[in-house]
Amino acid sequence: MSGTSDLWEPPEIQVAVDIVILTMRASVFHVLLIERGEEPQAGTQALPGGFLNNKWEGIYDAALRELKEEADLDASGLHVEQLAAYGEPGRDPRGRVLSVAYMAIAPGLPEPSAGTDASDAAWVPVEDVLSGKVSLAFDHRQIVRDAVERARSKLERTSLALAFCGRTFTLTELQHVYEGVWGCSLDPRNFYRKVQNIPGFVEPAGSVRRMAAGRPARLFRAGGGTVLYPPMVRPVPTES
Amino acid sequence: MSGTSDLWEPPEIQVAVDIVILTMRASVFHVLLIERGEEPQAGTQALPGGFLNNKWEGIYDAALRELKEEADLDASGLHVEQLAAYGEPGRDPRGRVLSVAYMAIAPGLPEPSAGTDASDAAWVPVEDVLSGKVSLAFDHRQIVRDAVERARSKLERTSLALAFCGRTFTLTELQHVYEGVWGCSLDPRNFYRKVQNIPGFVEPAGSVRRMAAGRPARLFRAGGGTVLYPPMVRPVPTES
DNA sequence: TCAATAGTGTCTATGAGACAATATAAC
DNA sequence: GTTATATTGTCTCATAGACACTATTGA
Numbered sequence: 263m264s265g266t267s268d269l270w271e272p273p274e275i276q277v278a279v280d281i282v283i284l285t286m287r288a289s290v291f292h293v294l295l296i297e298r299g300e301e302p303q304a305g306t307q308a309l310p311g312g313f314l315n316n317k318w319e320g321i322y323d324a325a326l327r328e329l330k331e332e333a334d335l336d337a338s339g340l341h342v343e344q345l346a347a348y349g350e351p352g353r354d355p356r357g358r359v360l361s362v363a364y365m366a367i368a369p370g371l372p373e374p375s376a377g378t379d380a381s382d383a384a385w386v387p388v389e390d391v392l393s394g395k396v397s398l399a400f401d402h403r404q405i406v407r408d409a410v411e412r413a414r415s416k417l418e419r420t421s422l423a424l425a426f427c428g429r430t431f432t433l434t435e436l437q438h439v440y441e442g443v444w445g446c447s448l449d450p451r452n453f454y455r456k457v458q459n460i461p462g463f464v465e466p467a468g469s470v471r472r473m474a475a476g477r478p479a480r481l482f483r484a485g486g487g488t489v490l491y492p493p494m495v496r497p498v499p500t501e502s
Numbered sequence: 503m504s505g506t507s508d509l510w511e512p513p514e515i516q517v518a519v520d521i522v523i524l525t526m527r528a529s530v531f532h533v534l535l536i537e538r539g540e541e542p543q544a545g546t547q548a549l550p551g552g553f554l555n556n557k558w559e560g561i562y563d564a565a566l567r568e569l570k571e572e573a574d575l576d577a578s579g580l581h582v583e584q585l586a587a588y589g590e591p592g593r594d595p596r597g598r599v600l601s602v603a604y605m606a607i608a609p610g611l612p613e614p615s616a617g618t619d620a621s622d623a624a625w626v627p628v629e630d631v632l633s634g635k636v637s638l639a640f641d642h643r644q645i646v647r648d649a650v651e652r653a654r655s656k657l658e659r660t661s662l663a664l665a666f667c668g669r670t671f672t673l674t675e676l677q678h679v680y681e682g683v684w685g686c687s688l689d690p691r692n693f694y695r696k697v698q699n700i701p702g703f704v705e706p707a708g709s710v711r712r713m714a715a716g717r718p719a720r721l722f723r724a725g726g727g728t729v730l731y732p733p734m735v736r737p738v739p740t741e742s
Numbered sequence: 743t744c745a746a747t748a749g750t751g752t753c754t755a756t757g758a759g760a761c762a763a764t765a766t767a768a769c
Numbered sequence: 770g771t772t773a774t775a776t777t778g779t780c781t782c783a784t785a786g787a788c789a790c791t792a793t794t795g796a
Binding site: 449451452455456459472473474475476477478492495497 | 786788793796
Binding site for chain 2: 347415419495
């Protein structure tokens with residue numbers, strides 16, 4: 263900081279949060295998008311998010327607030343972690359905005375947010391966003407890409423996949439999480455063996471779940487561990 | 503954003519960057535720290551960094567500028583990637599400051615920054631920071647922890663380890679990178695085989711490097727690939 | 743019965759980890 | 770020669786991946 267005057271004051275910048283909410287619906291990997299009601303880019307799809315309410319609101323708190331306001335989701339029971347900051351000048355036409363992106367994982371099937379405050383929210387297949395079939399406002403597509411890559415990576419070494427499931431789940435359900443996020447298909451029988459060989463990952467919950475057809479599936483619950491060893495390895499290297 | 507007045511303006515916040523510069527010196531994993539010359543916390547060690555110069559400076563650009571100003575390192579040839587944003591209120595006694603942290607990997611042995619602008623910079627063993635033997639200003643210890651965990655993780659599936667090496671390197675040198683970052687020891691003979699079995703990771707550079715004693719080591723260069731498959735797996739699960 | 747899904751067992755190729763043995767330098 | 774480091778080879782065990790087979794439900 264040499265050469266700066268004693269009177270120099272650091273510049274101040276508007277700070278926002280954006281949230282990538284991921285879930286599994288009918289075995290398909292989805293992200294929650296909002297139709298923007300205001301300019302700029304009114305009418306296009308965007309991630310839920312917004313500016314800090316006031317100068318002293320915590321960024322994590324702001325993320326939880328937006329989660330509630332825009333997606334009608336309660337933070338408890340959701341996995342929420344920070345992704346990165348997106349703050350290059352020019353990313354927002356309104357001016358200099360630095361946005362801190364969060365990734366949230368929602369279990370089960372939170373219905374597409376009924377007639378609530380978040381009625382213009384919709385679950386969109388992640389694939390449609392990555393492929394460009396659905397276009398997003400600002401740099402939100404890149405943010406989704408980063409979130410998906412983060413999720414793909416964490417599925418290997420952490421029990422993050424369980425955040426996509428309810429308190430109890432079947433191994434087939436868990437398999438669909440891995441398949442949906444990784445974008446590949448796995449052998450159910452090998453998956454079975456592999457998952458149960460990782461200490462602390464899942465443990466039997468004692469009961470079963472009846473499906474429309476076929477043998478009922480045993481229910482499992484989280485085994486308490488967060489680090490998977492040995493790790494689950496993706497069969498095909500996914501490009502970053 | 504319902505219920506907000508049309509006149510409402512988003513709050514503005516001071517934005518800074520902090521850089522975790524990692525390197526390998528004499529087979530020991532080091533981080534670059536600066537002795538703070540100004541209040542608050544003058545005299546304690548801290549990560550190089552500082553506020554944006556002006557409202558329109560890019561955060562990545564600011565990180566590169568601080569890299570040059572405070573550590574006298576040139577960005578070219580350095581691996582620089584963003585880590586995360588640290589912006590909870592209360593983390594900086596000066597007021598509300600949001601800091602975007604970057605991780606930089608430096609190869610070889612950039613001397614501890616001679617009599618330059620960055621004369622109060624010093625390489626400190628990462629272990630001393632993690633263990634608390636050296637205490638850091640603000641939440642910088644947490645930032646270093648996060649950077650180390652990021653590096654440990656990326657060593658598994660990407661060729662990031664090569665960023666710690668020069669243009670050519672021996673496999674023993676590469677092994678020391680893995681050992682230093684992961685904090686474990688590896689069998690040289692198995693490491694040899696494993697590294698060379700990963701397509702696109704390393705390739706022979708044709709020449710050798712003579713050591714003080716023993717058989718000269720073959721030199722290698724980067725193989726061009728960035729994703730490692732099969733991945734290098736850590737022998738012991740390191741807690742986050 | 744059949745259709746459908748859950749779960750077990752088995753085989754084989756590959757990689758991990760341990761470690762003996764050899765190669766090539768300085769002295 | 771000795772010492773030190775690099776590199777190759779070998780052995781054994783565990784895991785991945787392929788896939789036949791059995792189990793348990795609803796219709």
